[in-house]
Amino acid sequence: MNILYVASEAMPFSASGGLADVAGSLPAAINRKGHDCRVVIPLYKNMRPELRASLTPLTSITVDVAWRKQYCGILTTIYNGVVYYFIDNEYYFSGNTPYTSDPRWDIEKFAFFARAALSVLPNLDFRPDIIHCHDWQASLIPVFLHSTFATNPFYSQTKTIMTIHNLKFQGVWDIDLFKYNTALPDYMFTADKLEFHYNANMLKGGLVYADYITTVSETYAEEIKYPFFGEQLDGLLRSRAASLRGIVNGIDYNVFDPNKDESIFAEFNSGNFKKKKAVNKAKLQEELGLPVDENKYMIAIISRLTDQKGLDLVSYAMERICDENTQFVVIGTGDPKYENMFKHFQWRYPERVSANILYSDKLAHKLYAAADAMLMPSLFEPCGLTQLISLRYGTVPIVRETGGLKDTVQPYNEFDGTGTGFSFANYNGDEMLGVINYSKHIFFNHRDQWDKMVKRGMEADFSWNSSACQYEGMYNWMLNW
Numbered sequence: 001m002n003i004l005y006v007a008s009e010a011m012p013f014s015a016s017g018g019l020a021d022v023a024g025s026l027p028a029a030i031n032r033k034g035h036d037c038r039v040v041i042p043l044y045k046n047m048r049p050e051l052r053a054s055l056t057p058l059t060s061i062t063v064d065v066a067w068r069k070q071y072c073g074i075l076t077t078i079y080n081g082v083v084y085y086f087i088d089n090e091y092y093f094s095g096n097t098p099y100t101s102d103p104r105w106d107i108e109k110f111a112f113f114a115r116a117a118l119s120v121l122p123n124l125d126f127r128p129d130i131i132h133c134h135d136w137q138a139s140l141i142p143v144f145l146h147s148t149f150a151t152n153p154f155y156s157q158t159k160t161i162m163t164i165h166n167l168k169f170q171g172v173w174d175i176d177l178f179k180y181n182t183a184l185p186d187y188m189f190t191a192d193k194l195e196f197h198y199n200a201n202m203l204k205g206g207l208v209y210a211d212y213i214t215t216v217s218e219t220y221a222e223e224i225k226y227p228f229f230g231e232q233l234d235g236l237l238r239s240r241a242a243s244l245r246g247i248v249n250g251i252d253y254n255v256f257d258p259n260k261d262e263s264i265f266a267e268f269n270s271g272n273f274k275k276k277k278a279v280n281k282a283k284l285q286e287e288l289g290l291p292v293d294e295n296k297y298m299i300a301i302i303s304r305l306t307d308q309k310g311l312d313l314v315s316y317a318m319e320r321i322c323d324e325n326t327q328f329v330v331i332g333t334g335d336p337k338y339e340n341m342f343k344h345f346q347w348r349y350p351e352r353v354s355a356n357i358l359y360s361d362k363l364a365h366k367l368y369a370a371a372d373a374m375l376m377p378s379l380f381e382p383c384g385l386t387q388l389i390s391l392r393y394g395t396v397p398i399v400r401e402t403g404g405l406k407d408t409v410q411p412y413n414e415f416d417g418t419g420t421g422f423s424f425a426n427y428n429g430d431e432m433l434g435v436i437n438y439s440k441h442i443f444f445n446h447r448d449q450w451d452k453m454v455k456r457g458m459e460a461d462f463s464w465n466s467s468a469c470q471y472e473g474m475y476n477w478m479l480n481w
Contacts, residue, residue, distance in 0.1 A: 001475055003030060003037045004128035006117050008110065008137035009098050010041050013051055016098055018385050019135055019165050025252045028080045029468035038126060040117045042093045043075060043086035055086060059123055063116045066183045072116045087116045107173050107202065111181045114140035122154050129479055132161045136171035139206025146209045147184055159478050162210035166382050167224050167231045171202030207236055212478060213244045216383035217404035221246030229380055247471060248407050249383045250464035258393045263365035270458040273394045274451060277369065284370040288354040290327055297443050298327045300371035300395065302364050302386055305334030310377030310400060315341050316429035321436055322352045329354045329371065331364055368393040373439055377432050381405050391457035397421035398439055408462060412453055420457040
C-alpha cells in the first residue's frame with residue numbers, strides 16, 4: 001500500500017505536542033511491514049540546522065490560493081526509512097513555531113498547506129492509495145478532494161482518513177474568510193457540511209468528507225459522541241459512528257528505553273529497577289535540592305499546566321498531598337495561575353516541592369526514571385503519552401479514568417494482584433486525594449506488591465507494534481471495501 005501522511009508537525013523536524021510523535025513514529029512502523037509510507041509537513045524556519053542541511057530540493061510549483069498564486073517549493077529527505085516532503089513557503093512558514101496566537105492567520109496558513117499538499121502530488125513519483133490527515137490543520141484535504149480536485153483523475157482512487165488528536169482544536173472562523181482563502185463553492189457552507197454556528201469549521205469539513213475517522217484511543221472515540229467531550233460536534237460524530245474508531249497511540253521504544261537512556265543517571269530494566277531507580281531518585285533529589293532519601297514517596301507531574309490536565313484538582317488537594325513523607329516534582333509551563341501555584345508551594349515547602357517551570361527533555365527523562373508515581377488527573381485526555389512513558393520507566397501512573405488514560409492504565413487490584421497503576425472515575429479532588437493516599441499505603445506498607453506492579457508496567461507493550469498492526473488492518477479493509 002502507498003500511504004501519505006499529512007500533518008502540521010513531525011518529529012524530529014518540528015514538534016509542539018503528541019501529534020509530532022505520531023507523525024514521526026507511525027509511518028516508520030507501517031513501513032517496516034513492507035508498505036510505502038511518506039509524510040508531508042511544512043518547512044518551518046526554526047528547523048534545526050543539521051536537519052535542514054539534510055534536505056534536497058525537488059521542484060517548485062505555484063498554488064492557487066483563491067484569486068492569487070503562491071510559491072510552493074518541495075524539498076525531501078529520508079529519515080528512519082521514511083520519505084519526508086516539505087512544503088516551502090516563507091510567507092506562511094517563516095515563524096519560529098508551527099502555530100501562532102492569531103487563529104485567523106493559522107487558518108489561512110493551513111488552508112494553503114492542505115491545498116499545496118494535494119497540488120504537489122502529481123509532481124512526485126508517488127500515488128497514494130490513502131491520504132491520512134492529522135487534526136484540523138490537514139482537515140481541508142478531504143474537502144478539496146470533493147471539490148477543487150474532484151475531476152482530476154490522479155486522485156480518483158485515493159481514499160482519506162481523518163484522525164482527531166484533540167477535538168478541542170477545530171480551526172473555526174467566519175465563512176467569508178474561508179471563501180476568500182479557499183474558493184470553495186457556496187454549497188459547502190451549509191449546516192451539514194462546513195457551516196458551524198454561522199462560522200466555518202475546518203475540522204468539521206474533514207469529518208464530513210473523509211472516508212473514515214479515527215481518534216487516538218477507544219474510550220475517547222466513545223466519549224466524543226456525547227456533548228461533554230464532543231465540543232459541539234457530537235451529533236456529527238454520532239451520525240458517523242459506523243466510520244469512527246479509536247486506536248491508542250504508541251511510543252518509540254528506541255527513544256524511551258531506560259536500559260539505554262543516556263539522559264538518566266543509572267540505566268535499568270525490569271530485572272534491576274529496584275536498585276537503579278533508587279540511584280536515579282537520589283541523584284535527582286540532589287540536583288533539585290530536595291532531601292536525599294530513597295524512602296520519600298516522589299510524585300511527578302510532567303505536563304502543560306492547563307485546566308485540561310486537572311490541575312484545579314491538584315490545587316485543591318495540594319496541601320494534603322505534600323505531607324512529610326512525600327516529594328512533589330513538577331516540570332511544565334502554561335497557565336500563570338498554575339505556574340504560580342506550584343511556585344508558592346515550593347516556597348512554602350522547599351523540602352517537599354520542586355517546581356520546574358520550564359520544559360527540558362533531559363530533565364523529564366531524569367524524572368521519569370526517578371519518580372515513584374506520575375499524577376495525571378485530566379479532565380479529558382484523548383490518548384496521553386506521559387502515562388505510557390511512565391510505565392516504561394517503572395513509574396506508576398495515577399490517572400483519572402478518561403480517554404487513553406482509561407485504556408492504557410489497568411487499576412491495581414490488591415486481591416488478585418493485577419494492575420499497572422491507580423485510577424479514579426469522577427472529576428473530584430477528594431476522590432483523587434483518596435486514590436493518592438491509597439497508592440501511598442501500597443508504597444509504604446506493601447512494597448513487594450508495589451514492585452510487582454512496577455514490573456508489570458515495565459513489561460507491558462505500548463510500542464508502535466500493536467497500534468501499527470491495527471492501522472495496517474484498517475488500511476487494508478478500506479482499500480477492499
